[in-house]
Amino acid sequence: MNKIWLSSPHMGGTEMSYMQEAYDSNWIAPLGPNVTAFEEALEKYVKEEAVVACLASGTSALHLALIMAGVTSGDTVLCQSFTFSASANPIRYQGANPIFIDSEITTWNMCPIALEEAIKDQIVQGKKPKAIIVVHLYGMPAKITEICAIANEYDIILIEDAAEALGSTYEGKKCGTFGNFGILSFNGNKIITTSGGGALVCKNEESKKRAIYLATQARDVAAHFQHSEIGYNYRMSNVLAGIGRGQMEVLDKHIGLRRANQEFYKKIFLEVPGITVFEEPNTAYFSNHWLSTITIDKAKTGFSREDLRLSLWEDIIESRPLWKPMHLQPIFKNCAYYGEQIAEKLFENGLCLPSGSNLTEEDRMRIENSIRKLF
């Protein structure tokens, strides 16, 4: 039996020809026509006036956003606790201190009330936070209007981690274009992939120029190599950008397929008391449903999320607990946290189900039969 993956790469068909172009023209470098064309395609896709810089990863994009937000040693940065560690690690790269904010129950993302409480409390303690990192987890847009209003009111830079949310929108506007910076990821299991890669969505050309300068070793204008700042090697490979160009051609189709997966799970669990398929709170929200997720109320089902996970695994079907909140991670155990344990409860009871845009009808039948074994 083949393994059914949680989320595996799904090529559209034209990727190879763009990579071949890179090879034939000898643009085997961290810049070139594929990088430029991929950036243009992303700009057109997220927002006409957005400016996008393609980078080596989503993590490097987040790191550059923090540097450009002026975050340095000893600063504090407010970060959503319910996320993947890559949202928080770059705060430590800068020697700054993360403060973790709980989620709210309708979007599973940053709770605006806990966020404001943290800002007020930190200001009273004489430490105004330098930046806010909000995440659109599993593709679900956060309560972005409220978060933007708070960032504006207290004049704090807002960074949107849209690594999982390419194509998701709130009131018709794409995730990643609300804050001062947005970051995207094209890692192997994301909605589109370049094997590894990411992008920084900037507000203007000047900002993109600075990002690229930092991403290419911060080289001064001179014939020789001269540097006045610490630089990084964070630009995207022109070969990999070729995959990205091809993936852009099937992005909306693949979002449709991911959303169909979520409908498939809604149908299965419709009559199962105690299992809730995660969905948009109302029609203002449009999720790409990168991963379909459920929460299980063990008192009603008689089985836990681990029971279901292990049962699926007996049939070689991969599923995964929801992200373990950052404030519960050993590495961040000494960091401050504001909230009411919403994220903790989600972690305890939640499961991500196979969600690839390349699931076949046969895969779905296997998944459905496997799930039905439990009830």
Ligand SMILES: *Cc1c(COP(=O)(O)O)cnc(C)c1O
């Ligand atoms: C994948 C991911 C990242 C990191 O992106 P990479 O391209 O893997 O570095 C950051 N944040 C979230 C929420 C992610 O899921």
